[in-house]
Amino acid sequence: MTVEAMTETDYPTSESFSRAFDPEVVRRDFPVLQQQVHGKPLVYLDNAATTQKPQAVIEGIRKFYAEDYGTVRRGVYELSARSTRMYEDAREKVASFLNAPNSQEVIFVRGTTEAINLVAFGYGRAFLKPGDEVIISAIEHHANIVPWQLACEATGATLKVIPCDDRGALIMAEYEKLLSSNTQLVAVNHVSNALGTVNPVKEIIDKAHAVGAVVLIDGAQSAPHMPVDVQALGCDFYTFSGHKIYAPTGIGVLYGKMDLLEKMAPFQSGGEMIETVTFEKTTFAKPPNKYEGGTPAIAQAIGLGYALDYVTGIGLDAIAAYEQELLEYATQRLLHDVPGLTIIGTAPEKAGLISFTLADAHPLDIGTLIDHEGIAIRTGHHCAQPVMKRFNVPATARASFAFYNTKEEVDKLVAGLHKVIEMVS
Ligand SMILES: *Cc1c(COP(=O)(O)O)cnc(C)c1O
Numbered sequence: 001m002t003v004e005a006m007t008e009t010d011y012p013t014s015e016s017f018s019r020a021f022d023p024e025v026v027r028r029d030f031p032v033l034q035q036q037v038h039g040k041p042l043v044y045l046d047n048a049a050t051t052q053k054p055q056a057v058i059e060g061i062r063k064f065y066a067e068d069y070g071t072v073r074r075g076v077y078e079l080s081a082r083s084t085r086m087y088e089d090a091r092e093k094v095a096s097f098l099n100a101p102n103s104q105e106v107i108f109v110r111g112t113t114e115a116i117n118l119v120a121f122g123y124g125r126a127f128l129k130p131g132d133e134v135i136i137s138a139i140e141h142h143a144n145i146v147p148w149q150l151a152c153e154a155t156g157a158t159l160k161v162i163p164c165d166d167r168g169a170l171i172m173a174e175y176e177k178l179l180s181s182n183t184q185l186v187a188v189n190h191v192s193n194a195l196g197t198v199n200p201v202k203e204i205i206d207k208a209h210a211v212g213a214v215v216l217i218d219g220a221q222s223a224p225h226m227p228v229d230v231q232a233l234g235c236d237f238y239t240f241s242g243h244k245i246y247a248p249t250g251i252g253v254l255y256g257k258m259d260l261l262e263k264m265a266p267f268q269s270g271g272e273m274i275e276t277v278t279f280e281k282t283t284f285a286k287p288p289n290k291y292e293g294g295t296p297a298i299a300q301a302i303g304l305g306y307a308l309d310y311v312t313g314i315g316l317d318a319i320a321a322y323e324q325e326l327l328e329y330a331t332q333r334l335l336h337d338v339p340g341l342t343i344i345g346t347a348p349e350k351a352g353l354i355s356f357t358l359a360d361a362h363p364l365d366i367g368t369l370i371d372h373e374g375i376a377i378r379t380g381h382h383c384a385q386p387v388m389k390r391f392n393v394p395a396t397a398r399a400s401f402a403f404y405n406t407k408e409e410v411d412k413l414v415a416g417l418h419k420v421i422e423m424v425s
Pocket of ligand 1: 048049113141192193218
């Protein structure tokens with residue numbers, strides 16, 4: 001069986017995406033952005049919830065289904081061999097995207113939620129005991145709170161929370177006070193989806209390691225927006241979701257250090273994750289297969305590979321720099337030109353998203369009214385109810401940026417908010 005003569009030249013590669021960065025040009029790669037909503041050009045500003053897909057991803061997946069689709073890891077026939085190779089190529093792309101030393105440390109999962117649950121189960125429930133402590137922060141997504149609460153309840157361990165200040169920055173002196181020889185695990189997000197705060201994760205990781213704790217970084221909001229190097233960070237686990245980085249839903253990544261992945265308990269059991277099965281005893285396959293029981297999301301993983309080619313073609317440095325420019329522009333315009341607007345989350349280090357309230361307008365009304373202007377923003381608690389409580393608001397409106405957004409769209413947001421003010425007053 002040979003898979004050498006396959007398709008590599010027909011599929012998009014990172015070289016085919018390389019070009020100088022211009023938001024007006026990259027926008028054209030996203031078919032969904034080329035439409036009107038309620039008679040107005042669509043302004044899509046809910047990128048922290050999910051991102052749109054470039055043609056390279058859509059077309060790559062179509063072509064895979066049309067020409068190469070088969071199951072992975074099992075078949076000896078041509079289609080299965082091709083699919084397996086493409087699936088494993090996608091794993092290699094993720095490894096190089098994160099600068100992971102070994103692609104076998106990359107586990108494909110459904111998304112960040114599943115990745116954190118995997119660690120909370122396989123590491124948390126397997127190794128925590130009464131007296132142990134798990135530290136999270138006050139500005140986490142529910143996905144990085146609830147699995148730890150459940151793991152602590154099940155094992156008798158205790159959950160501790162790093163507080164944040166009024167800007168939404170973590171109070172590092174309080175973090176240091178929480179750390180002790182009881183600390184087994186620290187789990188924090190790299191970037192808060194509710195406030196935009198960029199956490200000092202390198203410092204958080206180093207301090208945790210100094211007391212012997214293992215660290216998980218929830219990278220759902222960082223991987224799409226800034227370069228990430230898991231070796232430079234030194235984190236033990238890092239997670240992100242495909243759908244927030246221009247890839248399909250149903251696919252995400254857990255990176256874990258091999259020694260931990262080897263000793264952890266498997267999360268879901270079944271096919272492909274075993275070495276041998278008898279009714280007396282089952283021995284498990286090595287990572288990553290150990291954690292990928294069942295038929296995986298093959299096309300979605302391959303689509304993730306294309307999405308990573310696409311963003312690395314643009315360059316994460318260029319993306320980060322441009323999104324910072326948009327953030328600064330939007331912050332200034334919203335603060336100076338929209339009366340009654342308050343930004344929730346003003347930490348010195350922020351990524352491209354702005355949570356805000358608007359005088360007496362209920363955030364849900366803001367979202368509905370501004371939709372009539374063709375503008376999509378998120379309203380609600382952003383799966384971070386403790387953050388809302390900390391800032392004494394029931395909900396916020398949130399505009400979150402991607403590299404395909406423009407200053408002109410920020411201007412439309414400002415104009416849209418003026419209309420909202422007229423309508424609610
Ligand atoms: C979106 C998000 C999650 C959950 O990701 P899913 O893709 O819904 O599993 C977790 N953490 C943060 C910071 C997020 O933004």
